[in-house]
Amino acid sequence: MNTARARNCARCLGAALLLLGPVATAAPPTDLRSEAPIYGGGLEMILSWTPPPDDLIGYMLLRGPTASGPWKAIEPIASDAIRHKARVVSDPRREAVPETVFFRLVALRADSPIPALVPGEASDAAAAESEARYVDSLLATGDVSAPVESRTRAYLVNLTPSRVMLALIIIAAGVLIGVFTRAARRGAELYIRRIPGIDAIEEGIGRATEMGRPVLYVPGIGELQEMQTIAAMLILGQVSKKVAEYQADMIVSCCIPIVREVADEVVKAGFYQAGYPDAYKPANTRFISSDQFAFTAGTNGIVLREKPATNLYLGMFFAESLILAETGFLNKSIQIAGTAEATQLPFFVTACDYTLIGEELYAVSAYLSRDPRLVSSLKSSDYIKVFCVVMLIIGTVAASLGNPLISTLFRIAE
Amino acid sequence: MELSTATLLGAWVSIFLTICILSFLYEDNPVYKLAEHLFLGVSIAVSVVEAYYGTFKPNMLDPVGRAATAVASGSDPGWDAVSVIPLLLCGVLFLKLVPKLSWVARIPIAFLVAMFAGLKLTGEANANLMTQVAESMPNLGQLWIDHGLWDWSADGAGVISGLVLVLGLCACLLHFYFSAPHNRPLRVVSRFGVLMLMFGFGASFGYTVMGRISLAIGRAQELLGLDRSLEQNAVVHPRIATLASIVLLVGVLAVWKLRGGKPESDEATES
Numbered sequence: 003m004n005t006a007r008a009r010n011c012a013r014c015l016g017a018a019l020l021l022l023g024p025v026a027t028a029a030p031p032t033d034l035r036s037e038a039p040i041y042g043g044g045l046e047m048i049l050s051w052t053p054p055p056d057d058l059i060g061y062m063l064l065r066g067p068t069a070s071g072p073w074k075a076i077e078p079i080a081s082d083a084i085r086h087k088a089r090v091v092s093d094p095r096r097e098a099v100p101e102t103v104f105f106r107l108v109a110l111r112a113d114s115p116i117p118a119l120v121p122g123e124a125s126d127a128a129a130a131e132s133e134a135r136y137v138d139s140l141l142a143t144g145d146v147s148a149p150v151e152s153r154t155r156a157y158l159v160n161l162t163p164s165r166v167m168l169a170l171i172i173i174a175a176g177v178l179i180g181v182f183t184r185a186a187r188r189g190a191e192l193y194i195r196r197i198p199g200i201d202a203i204e205e206g207i208g209r210a211t212e213m214g215r216p217v218l219y220v221p222g223i224g225e226l227q228e229m230q231t232i233a234a235m236l237i238l239g240q241v242s243k244k245v246a247e248y249q250a251d252m253i254v255s256c257c258i259p260i261v262r263e264v265a266d267e268v269v270k271a272g273f274y275q276a277g278y279p280d281a282y283k284p285a286n287t288r289f290i291s292s293d294q295f296a297f298t299a300g301t302n303g304i305v306l307r308e309k310p311a312t313n314l315y316l317g318m319f320f321a322e323s324l325i326l327a328e329t330g331f332l333n334k335s336i337q338i339a340g341t342a343e344a345t346q347l348p349f350f351v352t353a354c355d356y357t358l359i360g361e362e363l364y365a366v367s368a369y370l371s372r373d374p375r376l377v378s379s380l381k382s383s384d385y386i387k388v389f390c391v392v393m394l395i396i397g398t399v400a401a402s403l404g405n406p407l408i409s410t411l412f413r414i415a416e
Numbered sequence: 417m418e419l420s421t422a423t424l425l426g427a428w429v430s431i432f433l434t435i436c437i438l439s440f441l442y443e444d445n446p447v448y449k450l451a452e453h454l455f456l457g458v459s460i461a462v463s464v465v466e467a468y469y470g471t472f473k474p475n476m477l478d479p480v481g482r483a484a485t486a487v488a489s490g491s492d493p494g495w496d497a498v499s500v501i502p503l504l505l506c507g508v509l510f511l512k513l514v515p516k517l518s519w520v521a522r523i524p525i526a527f528l529v530a531m532f533a534g535l536k537l538t539g540e541a542n543a544n545l546m547t548q549v550a551e552s553m554p555n556l557g558q559l560w561i562d563h564g565l566w567d568w569s570a571d572g573a574g575v576i577s578g579l580v581l582v583l584g585l586c587a588c589l590l591h592f593y594f595s596a597p598h599n600r601p602l603r604v605v606s607r608f609g610v611l612m613l614m615f616g617f618g619a620s621f622g623y624t625v626m627g628r629i630s631l632a633i634g635r636a637q638e639l640l641g642l643d644r645s646l647e648q649n650a651v652v653h654p655r656i657a658t659l660a661s662i663v664l665l666v667g668v669l670a671v672w673k674l675r676g677g678k679p680e681s682d683e684a685t686e687s
Contacts, residue, residue, distance in 0.1 A: 391586045
């Protein structure tokens, strides 16, 4: 059913193109050529052609397994295009990728055939029949180029300079992490600058203990696999340990069910490590709602009714950031926020007492946990930053002198 | 003009709930809580239905069904058979309910995180590192020829903007350098980086606040019936709905106060 609808949409687009353009005489595109993109994955071909001299309203691309067909209408192409990247199969998961395919290009004019609209509830067979009729009518117009044979070619590795540069950076980062981890495990002291927000977290937990109120921890609304959520979970481990040591209460408010499950495990582990497993309360790690603003409303309800003394907003936040931080401000809580979402940082900076900006969020998790792997990762990213600064300065000087080599090394081609 | 009962009721409920939420401007009260809990409950119900029909059924149940049919008829299930893996992982997650086997539930979570880490590695490095660096190396000579030092007619393009871009970016990067203490030379660079960040945040703040004000205007328009045609307003009567909601709300709040009602937060503090 969905396939039929997709076909229908493509046809509607084709019909819309057809209805918009001026009337012109018949002439097919000529000199249709096809080449496999260098370092491509073997799923696409680059087609180029010479357009007909008259005005067109677009092209329709046909694809077939042999030079004599059968042809399938693949996609409409804009009238001003002379190059196009065409897929050799529509769905590589369901179709075998052929070694050879053939393409033809139909020039579309106002008097070209219009695809019949297929109702959404029509069967796949009916849709295929309608499509075959449309392709036949296109082929009958004479506005069709000669078929071009395309031999697919898949490259195992992409050796364009920018890809090589990217690979080198990733390898260098990996090597640095390995070297630093080894050094840390041998007892070497890896220096990390202390961030003011780290002290604030401990002060906040202490304040909550003194006031007899809970600490609220919000790990953002990102999925578990997001880097910021992972960092938030790492910090949560350290925070829950500290909360347990202080014999305070902590509420964790989660937007994603699976994040709630992981947060539950992390908090439990924190309480166990601190030596207070009995103080752990599973009901305090709560799933609120996976809808962004419903989650915000629920979390605000916690802030208003359970009056936490300290609010920690660490993770991935979007439009809810200001709503949460403002409510916490009204509640007179100490608020420490941290996110790498550049668009939300201004709100946290405005409404919170301390804000961990961007990478400081990742640095805090490394600093608090002192896990050799996290510390090494942070050190490694520091070296990559210095490399980037050097490259930026050299690249700007070189580009200003008319040599774009460095910027080319970093520009990944599509 | 005729509107369905559901549309009419929906419009009135929407206005009533907007007023309920706005009642928080007075203080936390039962009507606000009603709207909040209704929002939470409905959102969870909707997300469950969405997850089932949008993800679970088309991406797992349907392919597994097709694969089972194919196997039963002796044909090749193809890629549909792969959908059994997420089904198994999904089932394993429920082992968290069995205390002795709860550790097994970590496997799908580890799978999820590891898979995305691998998938995103090059994409993130490309989008957030390579492209950013490539686009931050301006040709200052060309900027001087095209715009001079500063061109008001081109949104301030010019050599100064180019230099601010490169030097500001370098300073911001060095502000986030954690492997050395911020002693004198690095502190100066770091301060410049923070200054650049604050300029950026200020601009972003102003831009987003404008967006929020636009949302508030949207709600006010709905309450006053300015977002509907005159024909629709003649049926919905949004201003009457707004007035009726306010009167009802004031009445409820008055009764609540007369009965000694207090915000739950105050009760919690007192206890």
